[in-house]
Amino acid sequence: MLAYGYRKFGGPAVFEALRQPALTPTPNQIVIKTLAVNLNDADRIERLGATPATPLPLIPGHDVVGEVVQVGENVTDLPLGTRVAAYTQHTYAEQVVVDADTAVTVPDNLTPADAVSLITPGITAxxxxxxxxxxxxxxxxxxxxxxxxxxxxxxxxxxxxxxxxxxxxxxxxxxxxxxxxxxxxxxxxxxxxxxxxxxxxxxxxxxxxxxxxxxxxxxxxxxxxxxxxxxxxxxxxxxxxxxxxIHPTNAISDQAALQMLFKLLSTGQLTTHIGYHLPLTLAGFIQGHALLDEPHDGHIIVEPEA
Known part of the structure; x- marks a missing residue:
């Protein structure tokens, strides 16, 4: 499996492809095949080394939508093939492991790009x-x-x-x-x-x-x-x-927030503006972070190439 990260802090060029072992879920986890990743300003700040105690090497990223390809033995409500969204860790990768209780099912009429664009920005809003x-x-x-x-x-x-x-x-x-x-x-x-x-x-x-x-x-x-x-x-x-x-809080759960946001988006009561669709490749992540470093309009979404 390929992931994309860095061994040192700096500009977008620090990114490299990092081959990783196959992911194995614990009993309460799932593994998803990545369908879309949203790039956030927090990712840029982390890449610059401004976040205290950031470990290196690092596969960054938090916002992901994917298709369930493996489930842990205790997971009974997320069949293989289900599309889910999650706020998690290390999402700049072809596959991501997610705690099952943090995953939110994506409505059928939402694209992965639309859904992933609502994770960090939507939860915060x-x-x-x-x-x-x-x-x-x-x-x-x-x-x-x-x-x-x-x-x-x-x-x-x-x-x-x-x-x-x-x-x-x-x-x-x-x-x-x-x-x-x-x-x-x-x-x-x-x-x-x-x-x-x-x-x-x-x-x-x-x-x-x-x-x-x-x-x-x-x-x-x-x-x-x-x-x-x-x-x-x-x-x-x-x-x-x-x-x-404004700071991270569990007073409202991320899952409850996402479920409501997905409902509003899927019924036309909310809109999201995606400015950039980039490939899930090393070049795509480098380009995405170059955009993060400059004024830009709309969400920056990375997706697997067709």
């Missing part, structure tokens, strides 16, 4: 809206980073709950965000959101890279508003704010 921000109908919800892989899902999920959604993004994304249901787009490259949206947000959600510019979040928030951000803290303020740092 769902938990942000339903748990950290606790969005309610009628609230004014301001989403910063609204055109990103997580942000575009956040605006759709908040809109479905009946919120009045205002998106912050560059002007070139305005039309696509309006099509997703937002009531207003403030283009940060044309206007200062802190002035345009001063004291308007019942909820401010910041899923821009690193939760940049907390001062603007504070300026846009009403007194006693909630700010949910991928940043770990807010700047000092005298404003009364309820702050939630």
């Amino acid at each position: 769902y938990k942000t809206v339903r748990y950290f921000a606790d969005v309610q109908a009628g609230q004014t919800v301001i989403v910063k980073g609204a055109a990103g892989s997580v942000g575009s899902l956040v605006v759709q999920l908040a809109e479905r709950l009946g919120a009045h959604v205002i998106a912050i993004a560059s002007q070139r994304h305005a039309d696509e965000l309006i099509a997703l249901g937002v009531q207003q787009v403030v283009a940060y490259d044309h206007h200062d959101p802190a002035h345009v949206l001063a004291d308007q947000g019942d909820v401010v959600i910041n899923v821009a890279l690193n939760g940049v510019d907390g001062k603007t979040d504070l300026a846009m928030a009403k007194f006693d508003a909630t700010i949910a951000s991928v940043a770990t803290r807010l700047p000092a303020t005298s404003k009364s704010i309820h702050f939630e740092a």
Whole structure:
């Protein structure tokens, strides 16, 4: 079996093909043949050596959709051939071993690429809206980073709950965000959101890279508003704010989040934007990480060649 990883940190060129022994599931695991892998910014950060205690050599990756090809002796509800999705480890490979209780069945009308694009971005967006921000109908919800892989899902999920959604993004994304249901787009490259949206947000959600510019979040928030951000803290303020740092949590399980996201996507109540389909080869992963290193539009999906 071939996998794709690296023995040292650095740019995309550190990737190499790594031949691995055949996978054998434990009693509560399954082995899946990889049908699609989603590349995330966390994979790029890990490749650069910025994640503490990352072991080397490493086969990276977390988001995978595949077809069940082996099952452990205790697994009775996932027949061979079932398509499943999972958030797991070491997914840059032709086959992946998965704990059976973390696998979510993929609806028949979803492609592997569509399904895999919802794993990390979708789980993050769902938990942000339903748990950290606790969005309610009628609230004014301001989403910063609204055109990103997580942000575009956040605006759709908040809109479905009946919120009045205002998106912050560059002007070139305005039309696509309006099509997703937002009531207003403030283009940060044309206007200062802190002035345009001063004291308007019942909820401010910041899923821009690193939760940049907390001062603007504070300026846009009403007194006693909630700010949910991928940043770990807010700047000092005298404003009364309820702050939630977005982080991994089991308050809502990944499986429950994915099941709901798949239901919404399969019934046309949610959309996902795939920008790149790349081959499940060494060249494909190198190209995918080169894209991760630059501004890009849409999810980066790696799939086996037909």
